[in-house]
Amino acid sequence: MIDSYRTISAPATARITRKKSRFIGDAFPIASADEARNRVSTVRKRRHDASHHCFAYRLLGPDGPASYLEDAGEPSGSAGLPILQQIESSSLLNVLVVITRYFGGTKLGIGGLVRAYGDAARAALEATNVVEKMLRVVVSLRFPIEVNSNVMATIHRYKADVKDIAYDEHVSVHVSLPPSRVAGFRDALVEVTGNRTRVEESQ
Secondary structure (H helix, E strand, O other): OOOEEEEEOOOEEEEEEEOOEEEEEEEEEOOOHHHHHHHHHHHHHHOOOOOEEEEEEEEEEOOEEEEEEEOOOOOOOOOHHHHHHHHHHOOEOOEEEEEEEEOOOOOOHHHHHHHHHHHHHHHHHHOOOEEEEEOOEEEEEEEEHHHHHHHHHHHHHOOOEEEEEEEOOEEEEEEEEOHHHHHHHHHHHHHHHOOOOEEEEEO
16 A cells, blocks of 8 residues: 555657657656546547557556556557556656657667657656655544544544544544555544544545
8 A cells, every 4th residue: 555656747748760750759647547548539639640659558546556558550569568668667657658650661670669669658758747646545533522532642643634623412523644544543543432433434
């Protein structure tokens, strides 16, 4: 379980040439596979006269990193994989890289394609601004007023941020904290309140 990840803050573009073939690399921050597909579709429409639009993306999923790649008509393993490898070697998540190729008349061979697509992806990523995103889980608590001091002490001990608090016949509190602390926080609340706190999580 991670509490933060590296991604890019904004789209960026870079260009390289190999034996008169032009490679245009577009890097995008993304939040979902649907957004990645929409971005690829936009690039295809914008550069509709190109030979190939190869891409790869890497997303932070509920069970860890999830990746997808597409050779888009190039020989298998010669385009999507080297693009993905550049994303992985940069330790980035929630990132899409699309490489558009304009064929220059000279075949590059498998090795040449691997190097060209990898170099274009690296150039696009080097043109971006890498940022670290912190992950937080919002936890909703509801508990009897008589255990309020114990709950507040636990909130302080786990360095959870209080977002709001309301008092009626029970106390309702919303806090946020890193994912790695949630399980321990929940267990501590059970212990200090005798399992009298209702806990619900949301991202």
